[in-house]
Amino acid sequence: xxxxxxxxxxxxGREYKEGFVTDIEADTLPPGLDESVIRFLxxxxxxxxxxxxxRLDAFRRWQAMEPPDWAHVKHAPIDFQAISxxxxxxxxxxxxxxxxxxxxxxxxxxxxLGIPLEEQKALAGVAVDAVFDSVSVATTFKDxxxxxxxxxxxxxxxxxxxxxxxxxxxxxxxxxxxxxxAALNSAVFTxxxxxxxxxxxxxxxxxxxxxxxxALNTGQFERTLIIADEGSYVSYLEGCTAPxxxxxxxxxxxxxxxxFKDAKIKYSTVQNWYxxxxxxxxxxxxxxxxxxxxxxxxxxxxWTQVETGSAITWKYPSVLLEGNHSTGEFYSVALTNNCQQxxxxxxxxxxxxxxxxxxxxxxxxxxRGQNAYRGxxxxxxxxxxxxxxxxxxxxxMGDRCGAHTFPYVEVKNPTATIEHEATTSKIGxxxxxxxxxxxxxxxxxxxxxxxxxxxxxFRELPMEFAVEAQKLLGISLEGAVG
Amino acid sequence: MLKISDLKVTVDGKAILNGLDLDVxxxxxxAIMGPNGSGKSTLANxxxxxxxxxxxxxxxxxxxxxxxxxxxxxxxxxxxxLAFQYPVEIPxxxxxxxxxxxxxxxxxxxxxxxxxxxxxxxxVREKLRLVEMKxxxxxxxxxxxxxxxxxKRNEIFQMAVLEPRLAVLDExxxxxxxxxxxxxxxxxxxxxxxERSVIxxxxxxxxLDYIVPDRVHVLAGGRIVRSGDKQLARDLEERGYGxxxxxxxxxxx
Ligand SMILES: Nc1ncnc2c1ncn2[C@@H]1O[C@H](COP(=O)(O)OP(=O)(O)O)[C@@H](O)[C@H]1O
Ligand SMILES: [Mg+2]
Numbered sequence: 245x246x247x248x249x250x251x252x253x254x255x256x257g258r259e260y261k262e263g264f265v266t267d268i269e270a271d272t273l274p275p276g277l278d279e280s281v282i283r284f285l286x287x288x289x290x291x292x293x294x295x296x297x298x299r300l301d302a303f304r305r306w307q308a309m310e311p312p313d314w315a316h317v318k319h320a321p322i323d324f325q326a327i328s329x330x331x332x333x334x335x336x337x338x339x340x341x342x343x344x345x346x347x348x349x350x351x352x353x354x355x356x357l358g359i360p361l362e363e364q365k366a367l368a369g370v371a372v373d374a375v376f377d378s379v380s381v382a383t384t385f386k387d388x389x390x391x392x393x394x395x396x397x398x399x400x401x402x403x404x405x406x407x408x409x410x411x412x413x414x415x416x417x418x419x420x421x422x423x424x425x426a427a428l429n430s431a432v433f434t435x436x437x438x439x440x441x442x443x444x445x446x447x448x449x450x451x452x453x454x455x456x457x458x459a460l461n462t463g464q465f466e467r468t469l470i471i472a473d474e475g476s477y478v479s480y481l482e483g484c485t486a487p488x489x490x491x492x493x494x495x496x497x498x499x500x501x502x503x504f505k506d507a508k509i510k511y512s513t514v515q516n517w518y519x520x521x522x523x524x525x526x527x528x529x530x531x532x533x534x535x536x537x538x539x540x541x542x543x544x545x546x547w548t549q550v551e552t553g554s555a556i557t558w559k560y561p562s563v564l565l566e567g568n569h570s571t572g573e574f575y576s577v578a579l580t581n582n583c584q585q586x587x588x589x590x591x592x593x594x595x596x597x598x599x600x601x602x603x604x605x606x607x608x609x610x611x612r613g614q615n616a617y618r619g620x621x622x623x624x625x626x627x628x629x630x631x632x633x634x635x636x637x638x639x640x641m642g643d644r645c646g647a648h649t650f651p652y653v654e655v656k657n658p659t660a661t662i663e664h665e666a667t668t669s670k671i672g673x674x675x676x677x678x679x680x681x682x683x684x685x686x687x688x689x690x691x692x693x694x695x696x697x698x699x700x701x702f703r704e705l706p707m708e709f710a711v712e713a714q715k716l717l718g719i720s721l722e723g724a725v726g
Numbered sequence: 727m728l729k730i731s732d733l734k735v736t737v738d739g740k741a742i743l744n745g746l747d748l749d750v751x752x753x754x755x756x757a758i759m760g761p762n763g764s765g766k767s768t769l770a771n772x773x774x775x776x777x778x779x780x781x782x783x784x785x786x787x788x789x790x791x792x793x794x795x796x797x798x799x800x801x802x803x804x805x806x807x808l809a810f811q812y813p814v815e816i817p818x819x820x821x822x823x824x825x826x827x828x829x830x831x832x833x834x835x836x837x838x839x840x841x842x843x844x845x846x847x848x849x850v851r852e853k854l855r856l857v858e859m860k861x862x863x864x865x866x867x868x869x870x871x872x873x874x875x876x877x878k879r880n881e882i883f884q885m886a887v888l889e890p891r892l893a894v895l896d897e898x899x900x901x902x903x904x905x906x907x908x909x910x911x912x913x914x915x916x917x918x919x920x921e922r923s924v925i926x927x928x929x930x931x932x933x934l935d936y937i938v939p940d941r942v943h944v945l946a947g948g949r950i951v952r953s954g955d956k957q958l959a960r961d962l963e964e965r966g967y968g969x970x971x972x973x974x975x976x977x978x979x
Contacts, residue, residue: 692824
């Protein structure tokens with residue numbers, strides 16, 4: 245990912261100089277949410293009226309909804325009126341001039357991850373590149389993509405330039421009132437990406453973007469929409485490294501994927517938001533709705549996620565298998581250390597005939613971390629010869645953490661083949677000792693064993709991402725043993 | 727090389743070693759024999775630094791240094807190798823990855839440069855031949871799905887790559903058929919040198935036909951009750967441990 249991001253940084257930097265974002269004033273809305281806030285958000289981007297109406301509709305629905313209480317997570321109620329729903333990037337003079345002005349702890353993490361200096365600057369908000377706050381600056385490699393006919397831009401830009409596509413697909417996979425947080429997002433989303441890959445086009449590069457939360461007390465509500473037309477292919481990477489922070493922050497994103505006949509979408513995430521300190525103070529609440537629809541025959545959607553950050557993760561990337569012979573995949577590593585809580589998994593809904601899905605979930609719990617896998621495999625009546633294979637493995641480190649598995653299966657067609665395997669193991673003293681006897685430090689031994697446990701997921705990640713993910717696991721588990 | 731004096735060890739409050747003395751010089755091969763449960767693995771594990779064993783008295787000096795105060799990985803990097811009686815499986819971790827980490831950790835410890843991927847591959851290929859293992863074993867997960875014999879061979883292979891100063895082989899012969907035994911013994915013999923000492927833990931004399939020890943010790947009641955040359959192993963084979971037990975406590979030869 246590094247080289248891609250560097251290129252991104254360069255490109256964004258250039259665009260900035262060209263005045264791409266210079267007209268944005270640094271302003272922040274006071275906390276609170278009502279219709280006027282939504283009108284402000286919409287007006288800020290000069291959105292088409294149908295978007296404003298869509299937002300207002302979502303807001304009205306959201307007001308009638310209750311936050312979900314079924315997840316295996318605990319947190320104090322969130323005061324949605326205490327959150328500010330808009331924060332623009334800081335102006336240059338308010339940003340660090342160099343890495344010397346950046347929190348050394350953050351830099352230490354970057355160094356451990358092996359992030360090059362230039363990229364560190366971008367991540368830490370030095371200079372003028374990279375995504376900042378709610379305003380997305382990132383649209384990359386425009387020329388190459390344009391040549392291929394691929395549209396990759398901020399969602400706001402798509403609303404202005406491709407309103408017909410946005411109107412057709414926005415909310416077509418995750419309806420406004422799908423769930424509490426999706427409804428909130430639909431009302432107040434600010435930025436995110438839009439991708440359209442035309443028929444028969446293989447997107448010439450991995451698309452990547454960084455999302456970061458930066459302004460204090462500002463929730464971040466991205467919305468991403470990816471459409472792969474017939475026979476096309478796209479691989480999208482999403483990764484983040486959040487700065488140290490002391491207040492709980494809400495992050496409620498929505499991602500919608502649409503894959504038509506013979507199209508393939510590969511969506512990879514490395515999530516490393518600030519997890520809170522050892523006592524569980526601070527940290528991001530990551531309540532995300534991700535869903536893809538295989539709308540045509542032979543379509544394929546593959547989710548890969550490595551979730552190491554956030555105080556609370558609530559996330560179920562799902563696939564609606566509508567087309568015959570369509571395929572859904574979910575590969576997940578979720579790690580909870582200290583007081584982190586994760587309730588994550590997937591939903592595979594088999595609608596078409598001969599649809600197949602694969603679920604590989606690896607949960608790692610350390611410290612007092614609580615890790616739940618929650619998955620639904622649903623085979624509808626018409627889904628002849630559907631197949632699912634699920635494997636959920638949990639690894640426990642120490643005896644104060646928890647692993648929980650909630651697999652739900654609903655089969656309405658008797659020709660379905662459903663396989664489910666689950667294991668729970670403790671990281672073995674004998675494995676650790678074996679590695680140390682061969683000369684590895686205890687931390688390296690833990691890192692090696694845990695990475696081995698996650699191998700089936702990591703090999704689904706693009707190469708550079710896999711390297712970063714492995715390092716991230718090691719860092720996230722520091723202090724978990726010994 | 728290794729000097730153990732009056733070593734007393736308890737496990738869960740139960741005394742297992744009761745004042746064990748052992749002196750292994752450079753280049754020597756010592757066999758330690760004894761019935762099941764006599765404390766052979768306990769001794770091997772204490773040398774390697776495994777948790778769960780409480781040393782209540784005595785000392786273990788390795789190259790003149792206090793071994794017991796060192797972390798297990800530092801003992802390994804200093805050149806202590808344990809071939810496990812029951813090698814563990816580590817799913818998803820390639821054999822070669824573990825070995826490379828281990829070897830380079832030892833090299834860093836000794837102030838030597840790390841081996842790059844190419845030199846490392848050359849080295850491991852050469853060592854594979856020593857124990858007649860196929861290259862595919864390098865890329866398989868550590869011990870996962872290995873047969874009993876393959877696991878034991880893998881231990882000797884790792885020893886060959888890490889080139890320890892002191893190798894403790896805990897029942898490396900058990901579960902091996904005669905062909906595998908010969909291969910393992912051949913590997914160990916090839917690694918014998920002036921600078922390398924070996925402790926062979928076994929309860930069969932059979933292994934000692936192939937790896938001829940300089941000294942043989944009998945462990946019973948938590949102590950070395952008899953020491954001798956390779957003839958002692960033959961006597962044991964003929965007369966059984968009962969012969970020793972009845973004379974336990976007698977002065978060691
Ligand atoms: N981790 C342990 N926990 C409890 N008892 C143990 C443990 N390790 C060894 N022992 C006991 O110590 C004694 C010696 O065991 P061991 O050293 O494995 O003998 P050997 O290798 O000679 O067969 C046995 O009685 C065994 O049950
Ligand atoms: Mg034993």
